[in-house]
Amino acid sequence: MTALKVRDLSKTFPIGGGLLGRARAGVRAVRPMSFEVQTGETLGIVGESGCGKSTLARMLVGLLEPTTGRIEIEDRPLDNADPAAFGKLIQYVFQDPVSSLNPRKTIKQIMEAPLKRLYGLDAEERMGRIREIFASVNLREEFLDRYPHEFSGGQAQRIGIARALAAAPRIIILDEPVSALDVSVQAQVLNLLAGLREEFNLTYLFISHDLAVVEAVSDRIMVLYFGSVVEIGPAEEVFKTPRHPYTKLLADSAPVVGRALSAPEQKDSELPDPLNPPTGCAFAGRCPRATERCLTAEPELKPLGEHQLAACHHPLEG
Amino acid sequence: MTTFLKLLFRNRLAAVGAVVLAAILLLALITPILPLADPDVTATADRFQRPFSTGHLLGTDHLGRDLLSRLLWGTRLSLAVGIVAALVAATIGSGIGIVAGYFGGRTDNIIMRGVDMLMAFPYILLALAIVAALGPGLMNALIAVAAVNIPFFARNIRGVTVGLAGREFIDAARLAGMGHTRIILTELLPNVLSTIVIAMSTTVGWMILETAGLSFLGLGSQPPQADLGSMLGEARSALITNPHTSVVPGIMIFLIVMSINLLGDGVRDALDPRLRSGALTRPRAVTLVDRRGNVPHADQKGLLNIQQLETQFHVGPRVYRAVNKVSLHVNPGEALGVIGESGSGKSVTALSVMGLVASPPGVITGGAVRYEGEDLLAASYDSLRRKRGNNVAYIFQDPLSTLHPLYRVGDQLIEAIQAHHKVPDAEAKARAIELLKAVRIPNPESRIRNFPHEMSGGMRQRVGIAMALANDPDVIIADEPTTALDVTVQAQILSLLDDLRRERGLAIIFITHDFGVVAQLCDRVAVMYAGRIVEEGPTATILEHPAHPYTKRLMACVPELGGGKRELAAIPGLPPVVSDLPPGCAFAPRCTKATEACQQGEIDLAGTATHTVRCIHPEEELA
Ligand SMILES: Nc1ncnc2c1ncn2[C@@H]1O[C@H](COP(=O)(O)OP(=O)(O)OP(=O)(O)O)[C@@H](O)[C@H]1O
Ligand code: SF4
Ligand code: SF4
Ligand SMILES: [Mg+2]
Numbered sequence: 001m002t003a004l005k006v007r008d009l010s011k012t013f014p015i016g017g018g019l020l021g022r023a024r025a026g027v028r029a030v031r032p033m034s035f036e037v038q039t040g041e042t043l044g045i046v047g048e049s050g051c052g053k054s055t056l057a058r059m060l061v062g063l064l065e066p067t068t069g070r071i072e073i074e075d076r077p078l079d080n081a082d083p084a085a086f087g088k089l090i091q092y093v094f095q096d097p098v099s100s101l102n103p104r105k106t107i108k109q110i111m112e113a114p115l116k117r118l119y120g121l122d123a124e125e126r127m128g129r130i131r132e133i134f135a136s137v138n139l140r141e142e143f144l145d146r147y148p149h150e151f152s153g154g155q156a157q158r159i160g161i162a163r164a165l166a167a168a169p170r171i172i173i174l175d176e177p178v179s180a181l182d183v184s185v186q187a188q189v190l191n192l193l194a195g196l197r198e199e200f201n202l203t204y205l206f207i208s209h210d211l212a213v214v215e216a217v218s219d220r221i222m223v224l225y226f227g228s229v230v231e232i233g234p235a236e237e238v239f240k241t242p243r244h245p246y247t248k249l250l251a252d253s254a255p256v257v258g259r260a261l262s263a264p265e266q267k268d269s270e271l272p273d274p275l276n277p278p279t280g281c282a283f284a285g286r287c288p289r290a291t292e293r294c295l296t297a298e299p300e301l302k303p304l305g306e307h308q309l310a311a312c313h314h315p316l317e318g
Numbered sequence: 319m320t321t322f323l324k325l326l327f328r329n330r331l332a333a334v335g336a337v338v339l340a341a342i343l344l345l346a347l348i349t350p351i352l353p354l355a356d357p358d359v360t361a362t363a364d365r366f367q368r369p370f371s372t373g374h375l376l377g378t379d380h381l382g383r384d385l386l387s388r389l390l391w392g393t394r395l396s397l398a399v400g401i402v403a404a405l406v407a408a409t410i411g412s413g414i415g416i417v418a419g420y421f422g423g424r425t426d427n428i429i430m431r432g433v434d435m436l437m438a439f440p441y442i443l444l445a446l447a448i449v450a451a452l453g454p455g456l457m458n459a460l461i462a463v464a465a466v467n468i469p470f471f472a473r474n475i476r477g478v479t480v481g482l483a484g485r486e487f488i489d490a491a492r493l494a495g496m497g498h499t500r501i502i503l504t505e506l507l508p509n510v511l512s513t514i515v516i517a518m519s520t521t522v523g524w525m526i527l528e529t530a531g532l533s534f535l536g537l538g539s540q541p542p543q544a545d546l547g548s549m550l551g552e553a554r555s556a557l558i559t560n561p562h563t564s565v566v567p568g569i570m571i572f573l574i575v576m577s578i579n580l581l582g583d584g585v586r587d588a589l590d591p592r593l594r595s596g597a598l599t600r601p602r603a604v605t606l607v608d609r610r611g612n613v614p615h616a617d618q619k620g621l622l623n624i625q626q627l628e629t630q631f632h633v634g635p636r637v638y639r640a641v642n643k644v645s646l647h648v649n650p651g652e653a654l655g656v657i658g659e660s661g662s663g664k665s666v667t668a669l670s671v672m673g674l675v676a677s678p679p680g681v682i683t684g685g686a687v688r689y690e691g692e693d694l695l696a697a698s699y700d701s702l703r704r705k706r707g708n709n710v711a712y713i714f715q716d717p718l719s720t721l722h723p724l725y726r727v728g729d730q731l732i733e734a735i736q737a738h739h740k741v742p743d744a745e746a747k748a749r750a751i752e753l754l755k756a757v758r759i760p761n762p763e764s765r766i767r768n769f770p771h772e773m774s775g776g777m778r779q780r781v782g783i784a785m786a787l788a789n790d791p792d793v794i795i796a797d798e799p800t801t802a803l804d805v806t807v808q809a810q811i812l813s814l815l816d817d818l819r820r821e822r823g824l825a826i827i828f829i830t831h832d833f834g835v836v837a838q839l840c841d842r843v844a845v846m847y848a849g850r851i852v853e854e855g856p857t858a859t860i861l862e863h864p865a866h867p868y869t870k871r872l873m874a875c876v877p878e879l880g881g882g883k884r885e886l887a888a889i890p891g892l893p894p895v896v897s898d899l900p901p902g903c904a905f906a907p908r909c910t911k912a913t914e915a916c917q918q919g920e921i922d923l924a925g926t927a928t929h930t931v932r933c934i935h936p937e938e939e940l941a
Binding site: 048049050058061062063083084086087091092094095096099100101102103104105113114117118152153154160163167182183184185186187188190191194209211212213215216217218219235236239240249250251252253254255256257258259260261262263264265 | 485486487489490491492493494495496497505508509659660774775776803804805806807808809810812813814816831832833834835837838839861871872875876877878879880881882883884885886887888889890892893
């Protein structure tokens with residue numbers, strides 16, 4: 001079954017435009033993109049900072065109104081940006097576990113909010129649900145009366161996950177859920193997430209800039225560059241046999257034990273300017289394979305090999 | 319709450335303010351039940367009695383009214399008006415500020431332009447205009463004083479709210495189904511309340527003064543009703559002949575405003591989180607060094623040689639042993655990796671080298687740090703400052719901690735260059751551009767005119783590295799410089815550092831938690847756990863044959879690219895808090911090989927000349 005279906009979703013942020021004046025130009029943070037995620041699947045999303053990962057995620061949960069496009073969750077369209085309507089279907093786990101918890105509220109108050117506001121449960125039902133969820137994420141009930149600052153990063157992130165689960169969503173967006181955590185704790189949280197996915201038949205969108213982590217947890221990986229999907233494919237293939245030159249650059253840049261240090265990119269490569277986007281392929285300024293055609297025609301996402309898709313005029317051999 | 323009171327009363331002046339204010343408030347409260355003369359009954363025969371005359375402790379005014387009675391009733395009224403005005407201003411102003419800060423965008427723009435317009439008028443002129451429009455009277459004076467103070471609250475609270483509204487817990491509340499009103503009331507308000515209280519405690523004094531000013535001009539309280547301002551106003555004509563009629567209310571106004579301001583400052587300081595965690599003293603320029611025991615002898619190891627370093631944090635009765643007898647050294651052209659989790663003491667070790675640990679609470683309690691043989695811990699502040707940047711430079715994880723937000727990056731680079739070398743501006747500028755080129759910032763000629771916020775995180779980090787390179791240091795201490803960066807940028811920066819050490823003989827201490835980075839850049843690596851080095855040796859050896867169980871399991875936690883989808887190994891439990899470490903091995907509670915012997919006593923670093931490990935049952939026998 002399709003858990004999430006996105007059609008031509010895009011976001012342009014207006015810039016300029018003062019008190020009364022209308023905004024003229026815009027930053028195209030997410031260019032029209034379409035993709036699907038199956039129930040029970042984990043889709044990893046990678047890309048450099050500023051490529052639109054978080055904008056995409058915030059649109060998917062209704063925190064940001066899309067400029068164009070449609071979002072369907074389990075075949076039901078969601079077109080008004082209302083986090084309360086989205087909340088029961090799709091939830092978000094934030095990067096910074098501590099700042100995602102209100103410092104002035106007890107863990108109990110934090111956990112109760114979604115149960116009360118989204119489901120209107122009474123006090124007893126709420127407590128029952130919280131007990132179940134806490135058991136699933138290995139948190140002790142005595143934590144409920146404490147305040148967020150009393151917890152370590154790993155515990156706080158587990159509380160964040162518990163809060164997302166309280167809304168009983170079908171999909172959870174994990175936006176860099178472990179990058180603020182210590183390595184030894186990171187693995188604890190990732191394993192917990194994998195277990196919960198089985199237990200509740202959840203669908204994950206896993207955003208991270210750590211390629212190795214994404215590869216370890218995802219079924220498929222989507223690579224974003226400059227607001228567009230440049231490659232999408234099975235996790236075990238995307239970094240092993242990248243088709244898009246940008247994916248290859250990412251894979252070659254990751255520090256790997258046993259590989260000599262080298263800068264895989266020339267020194268003076270130009271990053272595209274969001275205010276003055278290039279015509280044609282946005283990666284052309286950094287691409288060793290770029291030709292005349294790349295500068296004029298924007299490449300479209302097309303299937304290459306069995307399950308991979310890439311947006312490139314001159315894709316790499318599989 | 320008790321810590322708050324304790325901190326507040328540690329501040330003598332605030333305590334004096336609190337006592338004086340409490341006394342005045344008490345007097346104002348019990349005024350109606352005190353056996354006082356009627357404040358408004360005139361007795362022209364008794365006019366201008368001196369203080370301490372019978373029946374009139376403070377004398378009488380120009381109409382023969384009892385000054386003590388008028389003073390107490392007047393104080394009561396002035397305090398009431400001032401406090402009510404402050405509450406009104408705080409409520410309305412904070413309301414405006416929260417709404418503007420929370421909704422942002424156009425709402426914010428329109429509201430704040432309006433507030434700016436109000437603020438553009440001189441303060442007292444605005445109050446006068448309002449009273450002129452509404453007519454004189456105490457109520458109208460109150461409205462005027464409240465109105466002119468609204469912008470102050472609006473601005474302050476908006477500032478705090480903008481910061482909070484961007485925080486993730488607000489997004490989380492929306493996803494939990496809360497509406498805007500509920501978010502403002504239950505999520506934002508509790509977090510800005512302390513700011514509102516601070517703003518109120520620092521302004522209520524002025525508001526009392528302003529009301530008094532309006533009454534003094536005859537625009538506030540109307541005769542015969544007394545408030546402090548009108549008492550002063552009426553006494554004006556007798557200032558020379560009968561000064562006591564002015565002095566009495568004058569002293570009261572002085573006492574009220576002074577006590578409120580002293581207390582207000584005290585409250586602000588006591589709520590300041592930086593002061594809460596430390597003492598009420600300014601941080602020192604150099605970390606306090608208080609070495610008990612002998613200073614280790616110079617042993618000619620390395621260009622920078624850290625010997626048996628001990629750094630602690632003394633917070634109240636607790637002692638955090640953040641760095642516990644750590645020895646490390648680097649040679650020119652060498653890169654030393656330091657690996658460990660948060661709280662393991664990596665950063666504090668690095669900061670101790672140049673005395674950059676905040677003191678208080680930090681204290682260096684033992685060991686030595688030698689640069690070319692000279693003990694930096696014994697060096698004077700001047701000599702340390704000359705070496706900071708010039709000989710030993712730092713790159714921090716958060717570039718914003720090195721860059722000033724209000725200056726152009728070029729100017730900051732030029733300043734860094736000129737701080738150590740007196741070169742002409744043009745030359746310094748050329749050098750700044752060269753440095754930006756070296757860290758691969760495209761188009762450096764125009765980029766030097768950027769402010770830090772106009773650059774992306776990766777670019778700012780590269781500017782931070784350029785700053786560190788500005789004076790050609792011999793040693794660079796890099797504390798997780800690439801952790802927050804994209805892999806492509808990270809690869810460029812690592813290869814840049816690698817080039818520098820090969821070309822210029824730069825020595826690098828590279829703090830990280832990434833084994834991949836260590837493997838690519840570092841010759842040797844030291845692993846830290848709970849403030850101690852648990853293993854040290856050549857990178858290749860440690861990566862292939864880790865001897866300490868912690869090293870081995872930590873490596874297993876880190877996924878490596880190319881491994882496909884899999885279950886990751888985790889280390890159950892958490893790293894210990896370093897304030898009360900158990901005897902023996904700090905890793906024992908998480909270690910599967912732990913035996914009773916592990917928890918008995920000190921375990922020494924042991925092994926070969928190059929590879930050492932602190933473990934009773936190492937994974938590999940080091941011979
Ligand atoms: N200002 C301070 N006051 C009290 N304790 C402190 C302070 N700064 C650091 N510590 C303590 O010192 C210990 C070592 O901290 P340090 O910052 O060196 O760890 P780290 O390994 O660099 O961690 P991270 O990877 O998070 O930067 C920790 O237990 C920490 O709580
Ligand atoms: S379309 Fe051209 S420029 Fe873009 S990635 Fe492919 S080869 Fe490179
Ligand atoms: S000393 Fe004992 S507890 Fe510590 S790491 Fe070695 S085996 Fe484990
Ligand atoms: Mg640190």
